Amino acid sequence: MNEMTxxxxxxxxxxxxxxxxxxxxxxxxxKVLTGIAxxxxxxxxxxxxxxxxxxxxxxxxxxxxELMPTSDGEVxxxxxxxxxxxxxxxxxxxxTAFGVLADVNTGYPVLLSEMTxxxxxxxxxxxxxxAKYLMPKGSKTMAMIGNGAQSEFQAxxxxxxxxxxxxxxxxxxxxxxxxxxxxxxxLGFNIVKCNSxxxxxxxxxxxxxxxxxxxxxxxxxxxxxxxxxxxxAIGGDCxxxxxxxxxxxLRSEIFVEYPPQTRIEGEIQQxxxxxxxxxxxQVMTGDAEGRTxxxxxxxxxxxxxxxxxxxxxxxxxxxLEATGQFQNLDMVADxxxxxxxxxxxxxxxxxxxx
Amino acid sequence: MNEMTxxxxxxxxxxxxxxxxxxxxxxxxxKVLTGIAxxxxxxxxxxxxxxxxxxxxxxxxxxxxELMPTSDGEVxxxxxxxxxxxxxxxxxxxxTAFGVLADVNTGYPVLLSEMTxxxxxxxxxxxxxxAKYLMPKGSKTMAMIGNGAQSEFQAxxxxxxxxxxxxxxxxxxxxxxxxxxxxxxxLGFNIVKCNSxxxxxxxxxxxxxxxxxxxxxxxxxxxxxxxxxxxxAIGGDCxxxxxxxxxxxLRSEIFVEYPPQTRIEGEIQQxxxxxxxxxxxQVMTGDAEGRTxxxxxxxxxxxxxxxxxxxxxxxxxxxLEATGQFQNLDMVADxxxxxxxxxxxxxxxxxxxx
Numbered sequence: 106m107n108e109m110t111x112x113x114x115x116x117x118x119x120x121x122x123x124x125x126x127x128x129x130x131x132x133x134x135x136k137v138l139t140g141i142a143x144x145x146x147x148x149x150x151x152x153x154x155x156x157x158x159x160x161x162x163x164x165x166x167x168x169x170x171e172l173m174p175t176s177d178g179e180v181x182x183x184x185x186x187x188x189x190x191x192x193x194x195x196x197x198x199x200x201t202a203f204g205v206l207a208d209v210n211t212g213y214p215v216l217l218s219e220m221t222x223x224x225x226x227x228x229x230x231x232x233x234x235x236a237k238y239l240m241p242k243g244s245k246t247m248a249m250i251g252n253g254a255q256s257e258f259q260a261x262x263x264x265x266x267x268x269x270x271x272x273x274x275x276x277x278x279x280x281x282x283x284x285x286x287x288x289x290x291x292l293g294f295n296i297v298k299c300n301s302x303x304x305x306x307x308x309x310x311x312x313x314x315x316x317x318x319x320x321x322x323x324x325x326x327x328x329x330x331x332x333x334x335x336x337x338a339i340g341g342d343c344x345x346x347x348x349x350x351x352x353x354x355l356r357s358e359i360f361v362e363y364p365p366q367t368r369i370e371g372e373i374q375q376x377x378x379x380x381x382x383x384x385x386x387q388v389m390t391g392d393a394e395g396r397t398x399x400x401x402x403x404x405x406x407x408x409x410x411x412x413x414x415x416x417x418x419x420x421x422x423x424x425l426e427a428t429g430q431f432q433n434l435d436m437v438a439d440x441x442x443x444x445x446x447x448x449x450x451x452x453x454x455x456x457x458x459x
Numbered sequence: 460m461n462e463m464t465x466x467x468x469x470x471x472x473x474x475x476x477x478x479x480x481x482x483x484x485x486x487x488x489x490k491v492l493t494g495i496a497x498x499x500x501x502x503x504x505x506x507x508x509x510x511x512x513x514x515x516x517x518x519x520x521x522x523x524x525e526l527m528p529t530s531d532g533e534v535x536x537x538x539x540x541x542x543x544x545x546x547x548x549x550x551x552x553x554x555t556a557f558g559v560l561a562d563v564n565t566g567y568p569v570l571l572s573e574m575t576x577x578x579x580x581x582x583x584x585x586x587x588x589x590a591k592y593l594m595p596k597g598s599k600t601m602a603m604i605g606n607g608a609q610s611e612f613q614a615x616x617x618x619x620x621x622x623x624x625x626x627x628x629x630x631x632x633x634x635x636x637x638x639x640x641x642x643x644x645x646l647g648f649n650i651v652k653c654n655s656x657x658x659x660x661x662x663x664x665x666x667x668x669x670x671x672x673x674x675x676x677x678x679x680x681x682x683x684x685x686x687x688x689x690x691x692a693i694g695g696d697c698x699x700x701x702x703x704x705x706x707x708x709l710r711s712e713i714f715v716e717y718p719p720q721t722r723i724e725g726e727i728q729q730x731x732x733x734x735x736x737x738x739x740x741q742v743m744t745g746d747a748e749g750r751t752x753x754x755x756x757x758x759x760x761x762x763x764x765x766x767x768x769x770x771x772x773x774x775x776x777x778x779l780e781a782t783g784q785f786q787n788l789d790m791v792a793d794x795x796x797x798x799x800x801x802x803x804x805x806x807x808x809x810x811x812x813x
Contacts, residue, residue: 114551115476118690119788121788121789121790122469122789122791122792122793123789123807126803126804127807130808130811131802134804142601145788154502154587155708156517158515159467161512161515161526163510163528163530163535163563165530165532165563167563167564167565167566168565168566169566170528170530170535170561170563170566172515172526172528172537174517174524174526175514176519176524178515178519181517181524183539185525185537185559185561185568185687187561187565187566188566189564189565189566191567192566192796192797193798194796195565196799197468197565197567197793197797198791198792198793198794198797200567201567201791201792202570202706203790203791207539207540207541209517209521209524210519210521210543211521211522211541211543211546211549211551212521212522212523212542212543212546212554212555213525213551214539214555214557215540217791219789219790219791220520221791221792221800222800222804227803241684246537250693252800254797254798254799254800254802255544256801257801258800258801282797283797283801284799288801288802288805289798331478356671380561392471418734434469434473434475434788435475435476435477435573436475436476436573437476437552437555437557437573437575438476438555438573438575438576439476439550439551439552440552441570442606442638443546443547443550443551443552443608444547444635444638445577445608445611445642446552446575446579446608446612447608447610447611447612447642448638448642449480450480450484450488450576451642453477453480453481454484455482457484457684
């Protein structure tokens with residue numbers, strides 16, 4: 106447990122994986138999800154003032170490594186994140202991530218944090234925040250297709266933020282469904298384990314698709330989606346990776362985070378480049394309409410955007426003083442005289458008595 | 460002092476500012492500079508296989524924050540670096556930086572390092588490596604205009620890598636010159652402190668310009684540069700910031716790192732977009748000529764490129780096992796089952812006995 110040492114500019118608070126788990130456990134996962142959603146709403150409502158750029162991706166045969174920067178003019182943030190679907194077979198995470206916040210005024214970093222767990226939290230909080238604006242009023246039942254690493258976070262965010270209580274789970278790997286159901290046991294859900302996508306969507310007002318593997322590219326077909334449903338499509342998030350049949354898209358009102366990125370990475374990569382979509386932030390500010398009728402199918406085509414990581418990092422930074430869950434890293438050279446960097450090394454040498 | 464724990468993939472070795480100083484002192488600064496130059500040569504000679512992209516910059520009124528990524532197909536690296544000229548007045552560094560290496564095959568980070576000191580080292584090593592190919596044979600005297608945070612590193616790199624021994628120092632702030640001379644005292648130089656740029660360049664075969672402030676935009680005028688000189692121009696490194704009068708450029712053979720970036724940021728931003736320049740790596744592989752006559756003025760218009768940071772990070776990574784100068788950070792979530800991220804949190808809870 107450390108004091109925040111804001112006067113020591115060379116020290117940068119670091120939130121490790123262990124710290125992040127302790128923050129989540131100390132505050133409570135649903136409260137953390139609700140808190141992140143509040144920071145997300147705050148930032149989505151001032152969307153226009155952010156520096157926005159599509160992520161900077163480095164592709165290889167095995168996967169992708171991306172940098173996702175943004176800035177609100179006072180605080181700069183970026184996330185490093187990889188996506189390697191083949192990792193799971195080697196006992197590794199498909200996605201790992203860490204992130205940084207920095208002071209725009211000085212350029213000094215002010216936070217380094219793990220973001221593997223935090224990305225799962227912010228993705229779930231973003232999904233639930235979008236659903237709050239788009240789902241049919243009073244929705245209680247969510248189908249969740251894909252029961253992997255993201256699934257429990259999605260379920261808990263929808264419970265905490267939108268009030269759903271019934272979960273219908275399906276995964277092509279039944280052990281994933283079993284594990285998800287077991288992990289969520291006792292957390293306030295009525296859970297039905299399903300044998301097919303068709304069974305999972307029965308009676309669901311919300312359908313969340315959160316699959317990872319490129320080879321099951323059409324996990325929802327048109328006949329499975331009834332009128333009035335809200336679809337929360339998480340898994341289609343890179344070029345060549347989609348989850349929904351194109352016919353579903355053509356029947357839906359489509360909401361996205363940042364169109365230049367979603368048109369490359371999202372479900373709408375299946376549609377013409379000028380196909381009309383609505384930016385989610387505009388629904389939140391009242392500049393655009395969300396759901397307008399009970400019969401409408403709404404689709405949140407989520408790919409994840411840098412501003413969401415920014416919001417999540419801001420939230421975590423604001424929990425450090427109360428929780429003490431961080432360690433300070435000596436990351437920034439801080440000589441007494443900033444023009445005398447070499448002298449700092451000489452003084453370290455003198456201090457060693459060499 | 461830690462063991463390298465390459466089996467614990469959740470742990471990432473972190474090299475702090477203090478560790479970096481100890482590595483430099485333990486190995487010796489000139490040997491470190493020579494070592495980095497060897498890694499640079501190795502990487503410049505396989506330039507074509509790198510993923511290359513201009514840096515991703517976020518500009519504000521106060522300065523700039525940049526991400527500089529690259530990859531050789533096996534290792535990915537990026538640097539975070541800021542540039543805030545006004546910081547010095549507040550007792551802060553103009554430039555601070557840190558960097559990361561990651562395994563392209565898994566996307567997992569494998570090194571986090573401070574790069575404020577390391578950037579000064581790699582910039583100096585790059586300058587001296589370029590001069591080795593471009594300066595007049597047997598050069599012994601270097602003028603150095605600008606005696607700030609980079610100056611001692613430049614001097615030592617040129618001594619270790621090119622064999623210069625005479626230094627002629629000038630800075631508009633005489634206290635900077637005094638400090639630089641004092642810091643280099645006893646390190647094997649004949650040092651002359653000069654009262655003007657004109658005096659500094661007298662008899663110098665190499666002229667290094669390494670100033671920071673935007674307002675002194677022409678620190679070398681045409682009449683100061685005699686035939687046969689090699690100019691190492693470091694300070695002109697962002698749009699609107701140059702150090703040399705355009706007439707000097709027109710008399711010089713110009714060598715650059717990565718033309719798409721240098722045309723925006725370097726001295727050659729003063730020239731037409733199609734003005735001929737030579738890429739330094741081609742001189743090193745023999746694909747292009749370097750200096751061809753004794754009378755020629757050669758100019759290395761250096762702005763710093765991601766591959767140089769990559770080389771420097773590779774060098775540092777290879778010193779960790781022998782020096783033990785790092786600490787392991789718990790940066791990557793590593794559940795027993797990669798699909799069970801939430802279960803990892805539940806098990807942490809169980810371990811707490813909550």
